[in-house]
Amino acid sequence: xxxxxxxxxxxxxxxxxxxxxxxxxxxxxxxxxxxxxxxxxxxxxxxxxxxxxxxxxxxxxxxxxxxxxxxxxxxxxxxxxxxxxxxxxxxxxxxxxxxxxxxxxxxxxxxxxxxxxxxxxxxxxxxxxxxxxxxxxxxxxxxxxxxxxxxxxxxxxxxxxxxxxxxxxxxxxxxxxxxxxxxxxxxxxxxxxxxxxxxxxxxxxxxxxxxxxxxxxxxxxxxxxxxxxxxxxxxxxxxxxxxxxxxxxxxxxxxxxxxxxxxxxxxxxxxxxxxxxxxxxxxxxxxxxxxxxxxxxxxxxxxxxxxxxxxxxxxxxxx
Amino acid sequence: xxxxxxxxxxxxxxxxxxxxxxxxxxxxxxxxxxxxxxxxxxxxxxxxxxxxxxxxxxxxxxxxxxxxxxxxxxxxxxxxxxxxxxxxxxxxxxxxxxxxxxxxxxxxxxxxxxxxxxxxxxxxxxxxxxxxxxxxxxxxxxxxxxxxxxxxxxxxxxxxxxxxxxxxxxxxxxxxxxxxxxxxxxxxxxxxxxxxxxxxxxxxxxxxxxxxxxxxxxxxxxxxxxxxxxxxxxxxxxxxxxxxxxxxxxxxxxxxxxxxxxxxxxxxxxxxxxxxxxxxxxxxxxxxxxxxxxxxxxxxxxxxxxxxxxxxxxxxxxx
Numbered sequence: 001x002x003x004x005x006x007x008x009x010x011x012x013x014x015x016x017x018x019x020x021x022x023x024x025x026x027x028x029x030x031x032x033x034x035x036x037x038x039x040x041x042x043x044x045x046x047x048x049x050x051x052x053x054x055x056x057x058x059x060x061x062x063x064x065x066x067x068x069x070x071x072x073x074x075x076x077x078x079x080x081x082x083x084x085x086x087x088x089x090x091x092x093x094x095x096x097x098x099x100x101x102x103x104x105x106x107x108x109x110x111x112x113x114x115x116x117x118x119x120x121x122x123x124x125x126x127x128x129x130x131x132x133x134x135x136x137x138x139x140x141x142x143x144x145x146x147x148x149x150x151x152x153x154x155x156x157x158x159x160x161x162x163x164x165x166x167x168x169x170x171x172x173x174x175x176x177x178x179x180x181x182x183x184x185x186x187x188x189x190x191x192x193x194x195x196x197x198x199x200x201x202x203x204x205x206x207x208x209x210x211x212x213x214x215x216x217x218x219x220x221x222x223x224x225x226x227x228x229x230x231x232x233x234x235x236x237x238x239x240x241x242x243x244x245x246x247x248x249x250x251x252x253x254x255x256x257x258x259x260x261x262x263x264x265x266x267x268x269x270x271x272x273x274x275x276x277x278x279x280x281x282x283x284x285x286x287x288x289x290x291x292x293x294x295x296x297x298x299x300x301x302x303x304x305x306x307x308x309x310x311x312x313x314x315x316x317x318x319x
Numbered sequence: 320x321x322x323x324x325x326x327x328x329x330x331x332x333x334x335x336x337x338x339x340x341x342x343x344x345x346x347x348x349x350x351x352x353x354x355x356x357x358x359x360x361x362x363x364x365x366x367x368x369x370x371x372x373x374x375x376x377x378x379x380x381x382x383x384x385x386x387x388x389x390x391x392x393x394x395x396x397x398x399x400x401x402x403x404x405x406x407x408x409x410x411x412x413x414x415x416x417x418x419x420x421x422x423x424x425x426x427x428x429x430x431x432x433x434x435x436x437x438x439x440x441x442x443x444x445x446x447x448x449x450x451x452x453x454x455x456x457x458x459x460x461x462x463x464x465x466x467x468x469x470x471x472x473x474x475x476x477x478x479x480x481x482x483x484x485x486x487x488x489x490x491x492x493x494x495x496x497x498x499x500x501x502x503x504x505x506x507x508x509x510x511x512x513x514x515x516x517x518x519x520x521x522x523x524x525x526x527x528x529x530x531x532x533x534x535x536x537x538x539x540x541x542x543x544x545x546x547x548x549x550x551x552x553x554x555x556x557x558x559x560x561x562x563x564x565x566x567x568x569x570x571x572x573x574x575x576x577x578x579x580x581x582x583x584x585x586x587x588x589x590x591x592x593x594x595x596x597x598x599x600x601x602x603x604x605x606x607x608x609x610x611x612x613x614x615x616x617x618x619x620x621x622x623x624x625x626x627x628x629x630x631x632x633x634x635x636x637x638x
Contacts, residue, residue, distance in 0.1 A: 127554055130551060131553075132549075161546060178542050179511075179545050185504075192501060222542070223497050224497065226502075227496035228496070228497050231449050234451055235414075235449070258543070
């Protein structure tokens with residue numbers, strides 16, 4: 001059975017929701033709808049009512065949003081990844097276990113009828129003994145295409161919960177989660193350091209402060225250096241924006257420090273500010289520049305679509 | 320000039336305030352008043368009014384509290400340490416620089432008249448190039464008495480911001496701050512881990528979970544293991560109280576891990592639950608038990624009074 005001409009990509013995280021009508025062949029985006037109505041908010045709204053069961057409630061929500069970008073009198077298939085398959089999401093799927101193939105064969109998916117015309121493919125997350133992810137595995141499937149020349153290494157997906165995926169010969173065999181983004185958010189908002197740091201433009205001074213933070217974390221670790229962010233502000237009146245980037249450097253440096261001693265290639269896919277910061281940090285941590293593979297900004301964006309298309313293809317192969 | 324028969328110990332932190340009438344000779348507590356009116360709250364209240372200047376506002380506050388435990392028609396001397404000498408406190412004193420003698424000679428103090436009958440000695444904090452403390456240095460002066468047999472080592476004062484003070488031959492020459500207590504508080508309240516952890520009694524199971532956390536942090540560091548607290552809860556349904564103590568073990572283990580490779584003695588003074596946890600953790604981290612010196616619970620309580628008495632003595636020597 002041949003693939004449909006378009007599919008609808010659904011990226012449904014804890015606090016974000018995005019639908020995109022995708023041209024299957026070229027992966028170009030035809031239409032888009034996005035909002036902050038992540039699984040957390042929708043689940044909360046679902047528990048606040050008692051008329052619909054969970055899957056009906058989510059299906060109604062989805063149909064309402066779909067209406068704004070497609071004609072529901074035509075058939076559609078939605079490929080959904082992220083927290084939508086968690087216990088708070090639309091339909092809970094168990095995790096696939098590591099290792100998983102970059103071809104997408106191992107990722108579980110579940111087909112659900114939303115209405116006569118709308119079918120949905122929900123994909124599972126991945127677990128290993130002591131870690132879990134939901135969503136990043138589909139990005140990883142998409143990025144695999146660009147990893148073929150690398151053969152063996154670690155793929156970094158920075159974010160609120162950064163993921164480091166070890167891969168070899170097209171197999172992702174192990175991964176770790178680092179709470180770097182969430183820690184930074186907490187420390188700048190809820191800790192004693194919040195008085196010493198202030199977001200600001202990333203100029204040359206702040207760049208140096210960031211790199212200093214990275215080097216400090218790699219040399220001495222995080223825990224001895226965290227409070228010194230405040231001490232420096234008190235004693236040296238260090239500029240609060242410099243302190244902001246110094247703290248960011250400490251946290252990202254701490255996340256990356258274990259890579260210093262390895263021999264593997266390190267590939268990284270991120271966009272915007274995160275991309276800039278992680279590329280700078282990796283250049284500080286890893287001396288041998290041949291070990292570094294930086295993906296272009298738009299590749300991560302595309303990776304999710306490539307990954308979702310792989311899931312879709314497996315489904316059509318089986319039919 | 321001889322010391323007064325009694326003095327008033329004032330321990331004024333960010334979020335606590337305590338006055339105790341102390342018998343100077345025996346250091347026994349005659350009367351006590353305490354509240355949560357730390358410097359943070361009092362400073363806020365001061366800025367919300369415009370009738371009194373800062374030192375008058377603090378003096379009035381102090382007099383009102385003193386009234387409840389002493390007769391203000393008699394002369395009194397208050398020895399105050401903690402955040403009271405910070406910019407938010409009653410009277411800002413600059414930090415003393417490291418090194419500082421355990422005899423108390425280096426700690427700055429400022430004598431202030433609160434009223435005709437009430438004099439106050441405010442003590443400064445201590446700084447080095449990249450770290451600061453206010454309050455713990457007075458505890459350290461008090462503990463020095465018990466460190467005489469040790470000669471060289473590191474003194475641990477666990478808490479919201481744990482301090483590790485390096486000492487040798489009665490001189491404190493360097494220190495570090497670890498945000499362990501604050502991090503634990505933030506992670507259990509404001510992070511994604513908050514759903515996976517729950518405070519509960521410290522039974523045998525939780526003891527094992529705590530020790531496992533310590534070992535894990537020492538072996539692999541904190542950042543790779545933090546998110547696994549959630550993963551374990553999701554995948555193995557690990558009991559949330561076990562996870563609470565496992566997380567505590569990770570954080571304390573991370574704080575202590577650098578001590579593993581040193582040869583110095585490690586002395587620790589804490590009370591209550593913290594004392595129990597740090598003693599357990601140190602026993603996991605440090606193989607050579609001869610390196611460990613655990614102080615009895617009541618010694619820390621006494622240390623502040625001994626330290627404040629030292630400050631008082633210096634003042635009377637100078638008069």
